[in-house]
Amino acid sequence: MSENVSFSLWCDFIEREFLENQFKAMVEGRVIQGATSNPAIFQQALTNASYQEQKESLKGKDLKEIYENLAIEDIKRAAEILLPIYEDNPNDGYISFEIDPNLCDNSKGSIEEGIRLFKSIGYPNVMIKIPATKAGIVAMEELILQGIPVNATLVFSKEQAIDCMESFKKAYDMLKERNKIELKEYPRAVISIFVSRFDRKCDEIFRDKEIPMATLGIKNAQYLYKIVKEYSLPVRPLFASTGVKGGDLEPSYYIKELYHPYAINTAPLAALESFIELKVVDDAYLPSNEELEDYFKMVKEAEIDIEAVAKELLQQGLEDFKEAFRKILESLN
Template sequence: MTTEQLQKIGFSLWCDFVQRDFLDHAFGALLSQGGGLLNGATSNPSIFATALQSPHYAQQKASLHGLDSKSIYEHLAFSDIAKAADMLAPLHQADARHGFVSIEIDPFLCDDAPRSIDEGVRIFKTLNKPNVMIKVPATQAGYEVMNALLARSIPVNATLIFSPAQTKSCMEAFALARRDSLAQAVVSIFVSRIDRAYGSTTLGIANAKECYACVQSFEDPNSRALFASTGVKGGDLPPTYYIDSLLLPNAINTAPLDALKAFLEKLRTGDCESVQPTCTELNHTIDYDKLLDEGLMAFKQSFHTMLESL
């Protein structure tokens, strides 16, 4: 498939990486190389936990001495998110579906809807950028948060989604908010974590397609499926495997840098083909609750470690 064909079906790429030196020196060039297909970015607590240890943050950290660790984190992270939003703003102005960068609510609030809503509103107002998306984990409390934020016209990235049931609950929360808001929303479906958990190379893809079909069935022009956790960890799979296998209409793939660069190179050389792996495994073998609990714990641990380091 070509860049033009992928654009025609409404497929997009987002960069699953936000870090100051990258934004200052490489992100702009990468957006140019993306030819309009690369039109967004995502962050998460694990990405920031690693990024904020870089020496590129030392000067700003020193200027924030005396603040509590979460305030320091927010000053550092918000600076990066604001810069990414500004770099993506021309794409967003040209097409309101594009040009988003996302930042996650404190993962320790995942079961506290009122505090999560307050924090999501505060983050969005503080950043004051229309193309910032607030990431909300798909927990029981999270569905209430998604609805409340979207109803306030705050773009929402529903994250840590593993199951069709979670997908349906997210879309139902979006649908309730659509009476008041046409803000953009995405459903972040995690893919490779399922394969790594079950020693598979196809189960995560089959499951992701089932979740994608659920998103599509709601026929909401302002909500899209976003395939996340699309990095290849070990094995003989090419870095673009979880992109090649999910080149679907009206979908987004947020990919780590190595996969993103490899895929854009394939597009440049005309070597991009959709891969359709055959899966004979049954989705009901997946322990979705365990995967969600592990995902939440990983984000909480990263967030805690980062705050401790500040």
């Protein structure tokens, strides 16, 4: 699966007016090959005036139903715009839509919502986005078995990456046995490896320990990238959380440093625009396994427990998405 698949750039933003203008132009120009969304992105988007008329028409309905009506209209439009890319190459051309983050520990509820949302949207190039919790990983496996593309999100650790890949492998093996289908016919998946949150969490400690800053997220992402590739499944590593917040880093830093074949980088608009201005970019250096081991040994010697940090970041990510979802529903009341 990993052979001859190049780097892809996706857009980590969705909003109604943006879809019809800049987004459409970037897709038609093949500047981007896909897109992602999450509750925090929709929380920002739904404050815009372009949604007001539809909001008024939905008054009186259940708040979650209102949100889904608004969001699904955007997801459908993004899927429609991206469809030609998907039809040319089923490794790209997707838009991701996240299930209710409050279902993160409910596998049955996640499965039911994932199937319902995928059917409601009605496009084949939609990935149902599910947090990579224990319950979420169970749900992902079932969605793949149902033929639904999956985005495993909030992946920070080796354990999460392996658990996701083992679950996907099990589902693909069952599909092959059940339907006698070829690998190229399998529903696609991505593993969303979160990057910059590691650096925002640990950079002050790194500075005090005289370790190069803004490196932990990169090295961890490269380590997980290698794990995903080794499985040779129709699953791609997707680098997420690649925006720069404060500091001296240029906006496209996390795109350039993770510009690896077979990978996807989903980036916010500022990072995308900065990267596009570069015109030509060489593949980033990918450290050997030994180099990565030496790096993580240095981190451990600095008394940083990367596994504990990863667990903390996962919990924080889950809480952030739940809070964004809560605020969306409050705003619709």
